[in-house]
Amino acid sequence: MLPTEMNSVGDECLELKKAYEECFNKWFSEKFLKGQTEDTCAPMFRVYQDCVKKAVKERKLDLWELEKSVLGTEKEKKVPDGSEK
Amino acid sequence: MKVTNWKAADSSKEKSTATMGKFYGGAVTYKWNWDQVAQAFWQRYPNPYSKHVLTEDILSRHVEGNRLYTRRLMIKTNPVPKWGERFIPSSARNMCILEESVVDASSRTITTYTRNIAMQNVMNVEEKCVYRVNPENNRWTVCEKYAWVTSSVFGFGSAIQAYGIDRFRKNATKATRGYEFVLERLFMPVLHQQLSSRDKLKDKAIKVAQAAKDKAKDSISTARPQPS
Numbered sequence: 001m002l003p004t005e006m007n008s009v010g011d012e013c014l015e016l017k018k019a020y021e022e023c024f025n026k027w028f029s030e031k032f033l034k035g036q037t038e039d040t041c042a043p044m045f046r047v048y049q050d051c052v053k054k055a056v057k058e059r060k061l062d063l064w065e066l067e068k069s070v071l072g073t074e075k076e077k078k079v080p081d082g083s084e085k
Numbered sequence: 086m087k088v089t090n091w092k093a094a095d096s097s098k099e100k101s102t103a104t105m106g107k108f109y110g111g112a113v114t115y116k117w118n119w120d121q122v123a124q125a126f127w128q129r130y131p132n133p134y135s136k137h138v139l140t141e142d143i144l145s146r147h148v149e150g151n152r153l154y155t156r157r158l159m160i161k162t163n164p165v166p167k168w169g170e171r172f173i174p175s176s177a178r179n180m181c182i183l184e185e186s187v188v189d190a191s192s193r194t195i196t197t198y199t200r201n202i203a204m205q206n207v208m209n210v211e212e213k214c215v216y217r218v219n220p221e222n223n224r225w226t227v228c229e230k231y232a233w234v235t236s237s238v239f240g241f242g243s244a245i246q247a248y249g250i251d252r253f254r255k256n257a258t259k260a261t262r263g264y265e266f267v268l269e270r271l272f273m274p275v276l277h278q279q280l281s282s283r284d285k286l287k288d289k290a291i292k293v294a295q296a297a298k299d300k301a302k303d304s305i306s307t308a309r310p311q312p313s
Contacts, residue, residue: 004131005131006130006131006138006140006141007139007140007141008140008141008142009140009142009158009160013142017142020143021127024127025124025127025128028123028124028127028153029120029124032148032153032188032190033120033123033124033190034190035151035190035191037148037150037151037153037190038148039146039147039148045143045146048143049143049144049145052142052143052144052158053144056144056158061158061181061202062181062202062203065183065202065203066144066156066158066181066183066202069185070185070198070200070211071185071186071187071196071197071198071213072187076198076213077211077213077231077233079108079110079231080108
């Protein structure tokens with residue numbers, strides 16, 4: 001059987017991730033897409049996020065790179081001239 | 086079965102210049118409405134075409150007005166061709182991918198920007214996708230994809246870039262198939278089950294055929310007369 005859920009970077013975060021995603025997916029389709037943007041899953045997210053942050057640190061991933069923003073900044077690569085559409 | 090098309094070859098653009106590395110641009114049409122594509126965007130993994138994706142986590146998320154900003158971290162296996170082993174240490178065989186995204190519920194667009202973290206000098210892949218309502222058919226969604234592959238490995242840069250763009254194209258096809266699979270699972274569950282079992286039968290048939298072929302090959306090679 002194909003697994004129906006993804007692993008987390010930290011095994012210990014998996015249960016928190018599942019609980020949060022269940023809340024989020026429901027909120028996203030039933031609220032957010034309909035214009036109700038108050039994020040009612042935020043408290044669950046914070047608990048899950050703390051766990052992921054710890055796991056990322058333990059794995060010595062490049063935190064600076066992970067927190068850097070590219071989308072919406074000048075660092076985005078440009079589509080070369082003449083390639084648009 | 087929904088058919089997903091890359092735009093005809095002449096409208097997908099590939100460019101190569103010294104300063105920017107290799108560029109790829111193309112578009113995919115999903116025969117699903119934008120709301121469905123948006124919901125599936127967060128449930129894309131796992132799928133049968135994503136076995137190389139090991140973990141998926143949301144690093145940060147916030148809402149601003151009608152926009153949802155998210156940073157998603159994925160760890161993928163990173164198969165390295167024989168000739169690439171000299172540039173990439175075995176400790177780095179798993180690749181971290183960071184995806185930034187903005188879902189705009191009022192303009193009905195999703196914009197994503199995805200890049201690899203670490204080893205950007207060896208090979209750096211950046212991809213931008215914009216999902217919007219198909220202007221020709223508002224029940225469908227179009228995804229415009231752009232990718233940039235650069236490498237600063239002296240003397241090998243262009244070989245690595247060519248390899249990178251080729252792998253990008255293969256992975257993009259897999260990603261699209263995986264997305265379709267998830268859309269069917271979410272929004273056409275009955276058909277999806279039928280398709281999955283049909284695929285399983287097909288897989289089995291292919292395996293049996295391959296085994297028979299291998300066996301035949303073996304017996305041919307053993308039966309070959311020895312030169313005297």
